[in-house]
Amino acid sequence: MSLFKKIIDRLMGYDEKGFNRYEYDKEGYNKDEFNRESYDKDGFNRYGFNREGFNRAGYDKDGFNKKGFNRRGYDRSGYKDGFKFGYDRQGYTKDGYDRQGFNKDGFNKFGFNKDGFDRQGYDKDGYDMYGFNKYGTKYGTEYDERYNRQGFNKDGFNREGYDKDGFNRYGFNKQGFNREGYDKDGYNKMGHDNKGYNRLGFNKEGFNKLGKHKNGTYFNEAGFGADGFNVLGYNKEGFNRGGYNKEGYNRDGYDRDGYNREGYDSFGYYKDGFNKEGFNKKGYDRQGYDRQGYNELGYNREGYNKKGYDKLGYNKDGYDKDGFDRNGYNKIGYNKSGFDKEGFDERGFDLDGFDRQGYNIKGEFKEYILSYISKNTNINTKNIVDNKIINIDMKDLMVDISRAKKSFEFGDYIACVSHLRRNG
Structure with missing residues (x-):
C-alpha cells in the first residue's frame, strides 16, 4: 500500500489494518467477516443461515428445504411419496384399505361391511338384516318357516307371543x-x-284425594298435612307457604325486602344503597366519587376533571385549554389578540402600529401623523377614537404622510415635529 493511500485511509477513519473506529472495513465487514446485519460475504449469519432462513446445505432450522422436504424425503406432515406409515392423507393404503381394513365403499377384503353384510345385504351365512336368507325361506325349515333365526315372526313376536322387549x-x-x-x-x-x-x-x-289422613284427621302423626305444612303453617324445614321461616328469611337467607341478616341484598348492597366497599350501584361513594375519584360531572375532589381543568375551564396553574389565564393573558403576558397589558405586541407595537416611543415601523412619529390628520380634512377620521388611529385607515394615512414628507425640506420636517411635540 502506497504512503498516499495510507494517508487517505487515515483521513477517512481507517487504521493501518483497514478498520474504522466501529471495527468495520471499507466493504462493511468486521474482523470476523460479518457485516452490520451479522451476515458474511456469502450471505450467511453466525448460525449458518441466510436471510431466507436456509443453511449452506439448503435446509431450514427444522431440517426442510425450499420444497418442504427433509433429507430423507419426508414433508412437514410426515408424508413420503404421498404416504405416511403406509397410509395416504385420506387414511388408505396403496391397496385402498383404511386402518380398520375397509375400503372407501365400506367393505373389507372379504366383501363385508362393518355390520357383516355384503354388497347384496347378506351376511356370511346368507341372511339379511331382518333374518331372512337370500333364497326367500325363513330360518331354513318348514316348521320354523314363520320365524327368523332370532325366533321372531314378521310382526316381531316369538312363539310365546312376546316381542324382544318382553311385551305381548x-x-x-x-x-x-x-x-x-x-x-x-x-x-x-x-x-x-x-x-x-x-x-x-x-x-x-x-292422605286421600280430599287431603284427609287415614288416621281420620287432616294431619299425619308428625303433625303435617297433605301439602306438607302443619297447623301453624310451617313445613318440616321450618318455612311457611310463602317460603320464609319464623325469623322472616327464605332459603337463600333473604327477607321479604331482599336483605340478609347483615343487611345486604343479593347484589351485595346495604339498605342505604352502598356495598361493603362503600360504593352504590352507579359506582359512587357516599361523597359522590367513583373508584377513580371523580363525581358524576367528571370532577375530582379538588375540582378538576380528567384533563386537569376545573368547571370554569382552568387548570391548577390558572390557565385554560388555550393557555390563557382568567384575565385573558398567556404565560408570557399576551392576550388572545397578541397584546400585553400595556397594549403592545411581541414586536413592541400597539394596536395602531406605534411603538412605545411613538413611532411606527416606517419611523413616522405618531404626533406628526395626528397633527397632519387634523389639518387635512379630506382624510377619513371616523375611525379616530381618543387620539388612537384604527388600522383600517393606516394604509391610506401612511401614503398621505409619505407624500407630505416629500413636500417638506428635511429641516422644516424636523422643526414641524419639534413644534408638534411641544404643543401636543
Whole structure:
C-alpha cells in the first residue's frame, strides 16, 4: 500500500489494518467477516443461515428445504411419496384399505361391511338384516318357516307371543304390567295408580284425594298435612307457604325486602344503597366519587376533571385549554389578540402600529401623523377614537404622510415635529 493511500485511509477513519473506529472495513465487514446485519460475504449469519432462513446445505432450522422436504424425503406432515406409515392423507393404503381394513365403499377384503353384510345385504351365512336368507325361506325349515333365526315372526313376536322387549301384542309383559309399569287395573307393583293413590284411595303418605289422613284427621302423626305444612303453617324445614321461616328469611337467607341478616341484598348492597366497599350501584361513594375519584360531572375532589381543568375551564396553574389565564393573558403576558397589558405586541407595537416611543415601523412619529390628520380634512377620521388611529385607515394615512414628507425640506420636517411635540 502506497504512503498516499495510507494517508487517505487515515483521513477517512481507517487504521493501518483497514478498520474504522466501529471495527468495520471499507466493504462493511468486521474482523470476523460479518457485516452490520451479522451476515458474511456469502450471505450467511453466525448460525449458518441466510436471510431466507436456509443453511449452506439448503435446509431450514427444522431440517426442510425450499420444497418442504427433509433429507430423507419426508414433508412437514410426515408424508413420503404421498404416504405416511403406509397410509395416504385420506387414511388408505396403496391397496385402498383404511386402518380398520375397509375400503372407501365400506367393505373389507372379504366383501363385508362393518355390520357383516355384503354388497347384496347378506351376511356370511346368507341372511339379511331382518333374518331372512337370500333364497326367500325363513330360518331354513318348514316348521320354523314363520320365524327368523332370532325366533321372531314378521310382526316381531316369538312363539310365546312376546316381542324382544318382553311385551305381548296387548302391551303387557308376563307379570301383567305394561311399558309404563301399570297393570290392567292401572296400578303399579307398589299398588299405586299414576296419581299415587292405592286401591283404598290413599297415597304413600297416607292422605286421600280430599287431603284427609287415614288416621281420620287432616294431619299425619308428625303433625303435617297433605301439602306438607302443619297447623301453624310451617313445613318440616321450618318455612311457611310463602317460603320464609319464623325469623322472616327464605332459603337463600333473604327477607321479604331482599336483605340478609347483615343487611345486604343479593347484589351485595346495604339498605342505604352502598356495598361493603362503600360504593352504590352507579359506582359512587357516599361523597359522590367513583373508584377513580371523580363525581358524576367528571370532577375530582379538588375540582378538576380528567384533563386537569376545573368547571370554569382552568387548570391548577390558572390557565385554560388555550393557555390563557382568567384575565385573558398567556404565560408570557399576551392576550388572545397578541397584546400585553400595556397594549403592545411581541414586536413592541400597539394596536395602531406605534411603538412605545411613538413611532411606527416606517419611523413616522405618531404626533406628526395626528397633527397632519387634523389639518387635512379630506382624510377619513371616523375611525379616530381618543387620539388612537384604527388600522383600517393606516394604509391610506401612511401614503398621505409619505407624500407630505416629500413636500417638506428635511429641516422644516424636523422643526414641524419639534413644534408638534411641544404643543401636543
